[in-house]
Amino acid sequence: MSPTYLDCNATTPLEPEVKDLLLHFLVEEFGNEGSRTHEYGARAKQAVQKARDQVAAVVAAKRDEVIFTSGATESNNIAILGLRSAGREQEKRHVITTAIEHKAVLEPCAALEQEGFEVTRLPVTSGGFVEPEAVQTALQPDTLLVSIMQANNETGIRQPLDRVAEILADHPAYFHTDAAQGFGKDIETLRNPRIDLISISGHKIYATKGIGALIVRRRGYERPPLKPLAFGGGQERGLRPGTLPVALIAALGEAAEIAVRDHAKRRQINLRIRERAMTALAKLNPRFTGDLSRSLDHVINVAFPGLDSEALMLALKDLVAISNGSACTSSSYSPSHVLKAMGMSDDEANACVRISWCHLMPEVDWDVIVNRISGLR
Template sequence: MAVVYLDCNATTPLAPEVRDIMIHYLTDEFGNEGSRTHEYGARAKSAVQKARDQVAAVVGAKRDEVIFTSGATESNNLAILGLRGAGIEQGKRHVITTAIEHKAVLEPCDALEREGFEVTRLPVGENGAVDPEAVRDALRPDTLLVSVMQVNNETGICQPIAEIVDILQDHEAFFHTDAAQGFGKELDSLKHPRVDLISISGHKIHAPKGVGALITRRRGYARLPLTPLTFGGGQERGLRPGTLPVPLIAALGAAAEIAVRDHHKRQQACAMLRNTALGSLAPLNPKLTGDQSKAMNHVLNISFAGLDSEALIVALKDLIAISNGSACTSSSYTPSHVLKAMGMSDEDANACVRISWCHLTPAVDWEQIAQRIRTLY
């Protein structure tokens, strides 16, 4: 029996339709988007522009507001560190974020702090979501940026983006969200025009690794005052120079369009799998992490009394592939900063595992999994 992959929050399988498009631009239409003197270049440019439209359409943005990157980590860095110059120029050196952000947000904020910026890291409660009123209370006249993720990568808990948008309506601070885990899955919150900066990764929505985007909405007719982190070539409005990876970009565009097209069907499949899993595991009295009414239906962060996560992962490794934290920090065995920020002790945090799936996940024998867990007691 093949091991079932249940770590889709780390990365998703490549969708067949997306793979076919990527291969087409790898092997047949292999032109450089920057080549303006022949049809190969023109067709590559057309593919990139189509992908911009497809990505922008998910959030109701415009084509020229999409900057292609290598993924959400680069997008987060460009969004946060790219505003550094504007903050210095305007005398706005205060940033608000949360204690449960991905390291790709927390570490750029740390870098700003070392340069004299002040960073407020908002706590969360046991429910796993930041209190929007805490954002309101933290705002100051010199607040440059508010960065709050759309969906937490470890718990699957949705953050109150819509409420934060309302709070920011009368404030000039830029609003950035790391949407790596929610883009194409939770559609409504990212459509509000007050969400200025949106970071996405292709490999979280069945596109290949190595491609993502930063959506940079204009304010009226004004572009956001971002400055590049790298230089040379002038691509992507000078914000992200380098030869564009047309096959990856075309694949990301297709994946974004398909995510919207098949949204309802995918949500139904994920909800059904979640209900089956919870039903089979319920006799073991598991503890679910965070407010489940705020959780996406493709992920469970869960623990079983008296069982360490590492022991559980090893015991189940011939049945399912799961994790106990962010894949980006999986080499570290320190307790999750997300779970610690939710008030867990080291022992409780180290007991939690993350199980995540998608519409492509094959049938899972949850009864066999439950029986295996019983043998550990």
């Protein structure tokens, strides 16, 4: 019997309705969206347009503001590196981000730095969030971009995007958020019209890997002046060329619509799981990571006295699938840059594990897990 999957921040299972639609477009409606001469192409185009509407509706954007990509990593790269030409032309070469961003934000920012841009990486509190006042202090007249994630992938801690949006109200800097973890879960935050650029991934909201989007909001009639990173074909308003993966796009659209439809029901299930987990784990004198009042409903980051994460995961591998950091950096055994930025020592960071669940998971026997952990001491 397989262990219970509790690593939904890394990737989620397919929602059954999404799987059915995915297979329909893989097997039956397999036309190319760019084929304009026959009905297969027309139906594919209709499916893509419907998906744009579904994704846009989650964040109160417009259909033509949705650019399909391969996922949040590509979206982050387009959002950040796509602004460098505008930065040079406007002599705005300052970027603000945080020390706890995903590598898909930190590394494009580092690439800009190598090209002569100034990058300010804001510290975070021990609670795992950036203070809005730090953004205010860091702003300069030549600030081109502020990039702050919606919720951290390792801790689940939500960042104060609404407050940052208020601070940026009278500043022309573009505001980008990596919303891979929060899209479709923390819904109202992303509907703030001051957020110019939003990166999302399908496989975090019960769709597939290999598909995502960048929402590019207009200010009045002007779009952020993004330049493409790749060329050939002109698809997606010239920002992301290549044949559109219609089946993956349709699946993403369906997942986005279901996320809004079932938001309250999913939240209730996730909070019930959270309560049971916290009650059971409390017997082990755990150290929870970050300000839990700011956490997403479906994730906790925790350490247990006297145990490091590798030993813990090994001992539990037949019971549950959990992780000790970002899936994108799991091949690295260095302490988490997120937890270090929160003020942890190497040993403290190396003791932490992430437990993340969803509404599709079977019932978890937390007492069995607690008994197994107790036996390790």
